[in-house]
Amino acid sequence: MNVTKTSRPAHLQKALKATVAAGCFLALSTGIASAAANCVKGDRKAPYTIGWANIYSVPTWMKQTEGTISAEAEELKKAGLVEKLMITDAQGNAQTQIQHIQSMIDANVDAIVVIAGSSNALDRVISDACDKGIAVVNFDSLVNTDKVTAKINTDSGEWGRVAATWLSDKLGGKGKIIVMNGPAGISVSDDRRKGAQPVLDANPGLEILTETNTEYNVAPAQEAMTSLLFANPEIDGVLSLGGSLSAGAVMAFDRQGRDQVPITGENARQFLELWKEKDLKAWATMQPNWLGALSVYTAVQALEGRNVPAFIKVPLPVIDDTSVKGYLDRADKFPADGYIYSDYDKALFDNLIAQ
């Protein structure tokens, strides 16, 4: 798919754009207000049945995300907009996820909310759903196809870029660093790393000692960092790109009795607590769990005939020394191994959809 996209000749793209523009003009001039969102045909009536096709429900981030989805569905039930929420868990198997989405099509749900287990594997089944007039909202791990109602995400490239910029500034553009990544072959992990590269290139004083690839969990990250500490007597900073990797790194430094170094991270409760406890020089951002709630809200809005943008870019919330306290004050509302996400409400969602 990528191949065809990049190799599409420029003149064809121009022609396409012209056609689209002409189409828009036609729609406007004839007064047809075809405001309907992608995939939505307008033949489905509230209350809606929503399918939530999860790739893997076990990680805490997923459980918390599912929590926001269920809460949003409950809200919309009260408003008479949602009848039922069907939840599936593909147990990490993209092939099973295809099967689940196919079953949702067979069961004729009105909307499908999905985190993709593979950026390409779901393309065909999701196109099928879109053709059937099912509102498909895809968030977090995105699919390649554009035949969806909306894609919702933060910018993974920006994540890497901003994190690398903060670390580079903190170190004055000079020093030996370790880069901690999520698993190899996962788009999110790859995108964050790619986003960081231009900053690293622009600061040749930053020397990458080595990089790690682990699951986004504390234990494997701590283990990886522990062996790196033995091998590297001098480490000036850690560019950790997500999950609980940073908490694992900080604990490894602590166990070895090494001085903590500037570190980037995510809103994992454990990391934020360590930040305060060890008085770290740190910076964090997050993949807000309420992307799930926003997806359900967006799907229902689209079914109700509201025009929603094909891509909803959610700005990355930043946690720094001044805001970390506000997050820690709410810590007891979140699981000990969970993520403290920023607050959300309907007004925020409406703003994001209207952008």
Place this chain on the structure above:
Amino acid sequence: MTVISSSDRLYRAIQGRRNRGLGGLYLVVAAFVVLYAILFPGILSMGGFAKFTQNWFPLALVAMAQALMMLTGGISLAIGPLVSLGAVIAATTMGGSLGVVGGVAAVALTGLAIGAVTGVIVAHLRLPAIIVTLAGSFIVTGVALILLPRPGGFIPDWLSDALAGHTPTAFLLLGLILLMWKAFLATPLGLGIYAAGDNPVGAFRSGIPVERTKVVAFAVSGLLACLAGLFVAAQTGSGDPIIGTPFTLNSIAAAVLGGVGFLGGKGTMRGAICGSLLLSVMINVMFFLGFPPVAQYVAQGLIIVSAVAVPELIHAWRAKR
């Protein structure tokens, strides 16, 4: 005449013995298929049947690949990575100068070659298959990630539609592969697989080239796993370097459910395929019954245990009477 009828009787007796213990599985699978058809009558339409069998097909292929390994007395931990590699090779070659035919050939040759090399190491160096395939799984995963670091690549739309469109091509292919397996079993080499797995020393003394038989079995197993990858690539329209990972465990589960023994020479392909069908149809049935995900984990375990245990219990109960 007497010779034919006695060999006929022997054949029936062997098939009967192989089917013993599978009766329960056949019943459970049939019950699930009927339940699924009641819950979702659309399965009886051409399109519905096509979509369902497409989702099942790759699992059926890896179940066969694993059953073949287990029949020789080994087990493969490289099935999943081989599926990934097959998908990656298909997605990276078909858009290039090789084209679709070249791509299919590349996938098939890779599967045969990796399987054969593994087989040579296992058979001639007398190393346990589980260790060799464990090492192989790391190598194959690495190669797949080098060829295609992140999901992508290209599969022509017409191929995707032909293999995984609204026609039951996958089901027909499965039938064809089963027929080919039957034909293969009728050859001395095919018969040798059971013999070499069940009793290698006896097989050797009866003049069966045990090593060569094992190498062939490994090669065919590798071929089936890579072809499953090719199908997954066509089904999804692209390649993904880690999409096959769950297939390793699922292939073992399907084969064991299907009555294929760990010690070699025991089991049937139809059993393994039935096992894979149960694993696949179970997912859809639980969805339509509206099981929450947590209950699905539990139910899945219970179904698998009971599919294996119930026939045993019935057998024991009958023996006691």
